Each structure stands twice: as C-alpha cells, then as structure tokens.
Amino acid sequence: MSVIIASKIQSNPKYHELVKRRNTIGWSLSAVVCVMYFGFTLMIAYTPDILTAPIAADSVIPVGMIMGFGIIVASCLLTGVYVYMANKTFDPIIADIVQEASK
Template sequence: MSALIASKIQSNPKYLQLVRQRDTLAWTLSALVCVMYFGFTLMIAFAPDVLTQPIAADSVIPMGMLMGVGVIFFSCVLTGVYVYKANTVFDPIVNEIVREASK
C-alpha cells in the first residue's frame, strides 16, 4: 500500500470512527473476561465452600466444576461475539474505506 493511500485512510472520518468502535468493543470484552477470570479466582481464594457445594442435593458434581465450565463457555461466546461483529460490521466498513482511498 502506498503512503498516499495510507494517509487517505488514516484521515478518513469513517476510519477514525471504526477505530473508536473497535477499541470500545475490544476493551469491553476484555474487561468482561478479566472480571470473569479474576472473580472465579477470587472465589477459589475467599469462598471455596461455595465452589465445593454440590449443584443439587443428590449430585456429586460440585458448583465449582459448573462455574469453571461456565468460564470457558463464556470466553468462547465472547470470542464469537467479537468475530461476528468484526465480520458483519467492521469488515464492510474497512472495505468501503479502502475502496474510497483507492479512487
């Protein structure tokens, strides 16, 4: 890519808005992941009795196992949210910005 095209892209208001939207989404999802992982870790440290309780009266599966699987599942869901948003919202904007800069 030439320096002229790169400067056109960087000065495009759509590009600046795209960067803001993408950064906001990335920081929001990152904060959710941090809260989830640190929350789970803090529960292990400060509330182990909650994690060792069975999920039902006659169950042998502890609540911590269910919560650990939930952490992994939620991480996958958040990754899917980002990929979906990138493919359906961000990529078309990127293509439009590049097309405009190439004119």
Template structure:
C-alpha cells in the same frame, strides 16, 4: 503508490471512528472476561466452600465444575460476539474506506 493510499486512509474520519469503535468494543469485551475470571478467583480465595458444594445431595459433582465450564464457554461466546461484529459492521466499513481511498 501504497503510501498515498495509506495516508488517505489514516486521514479519513470514518477510519479514525472505526479504530476508536473497534478498540472500545474490544476493551469492553476484555473487561467483561476479566471480571468473570476475577470473580471466580475471588470466590476461590474468599468463599471456596461455595464451589465445593455438591449440585445435589446424591451427586459427586461440585458447583465448581459447571462454574469452570461456564467460564470457558463465556470466552467462546465473547469471542463469537466480537467475530460477528467484526465480520459484519467493521469489515464492511473497512472495505468502503479502502475502496474510497483507492479511487
């Protein structure tokens, strides 16, 4: 019984489109995060004095601290973007494909 449903789902063009769109979206967000991390590492490697500068003359906080926090927050934001789209668009399409295949 389940094998028939799985085969119907796999052959459904909407499912194939869903898989492609979801993979493309996940890879795009992954590449954005990779670019952020890679940029940070390149700054550390080639221009560390940028991150060593203080925020203001009277401060002991360097630019590196808020940059690191921004990188961590960007991971949370990108995860939130993925979850929002997955729970909305992707889950709705997935549910309709399963419902159609179960008939």
C-alpha cells in the same frame, strides 16, 4: 499498500470512527472476560465452601466445576460475538474506507 493510500486511510473520518468503535468493543469484551476470571479466582480464595458444594444433594459434581465450565463457554461465546461484529459491522466499513482511499 502505498504511502499515499495509507495516509488517505488515516485521514478518513470513517477510519477514526472504526478504530474507536473497534477499540470500545474489544476493551469492553476483554473487561467482561477479566471480571469473570478474576471473580472466579477471588471466589476460590475467599469462598471455597461455595465452590466445593455439590450442585445437588446426591451429586458429586461441585458448583465450582460448573462455574469454571461456564466461564470457558462464556469466553468462547464472547469471542464469537466479536468475530460476528467484525465480520458484519467492521468489514464493510473497512471495504468502504479502502475503496475511498483507492480512488
């Protein structure tokens, strides 16, 4: 990519809006994941009795194991949300920006 095209892209208002939206979504999803992981870690430290309780009276599976599995699944789903948004929302905007800069 030439310097001229790069400067056209950086001066495009759509580019600045794209960067702002992408950063907002990325940081928001990262914050959700951090809250889940740190919340789980704090539960391990301060309420281990809740995490070690069985999910049912006759079960050997603790609540903490289900929560840990849920956190992993939620993290994968949030990654999928970001990828979906990137493909459906951000990529068309990027294509428009590059096309405008190439003129």
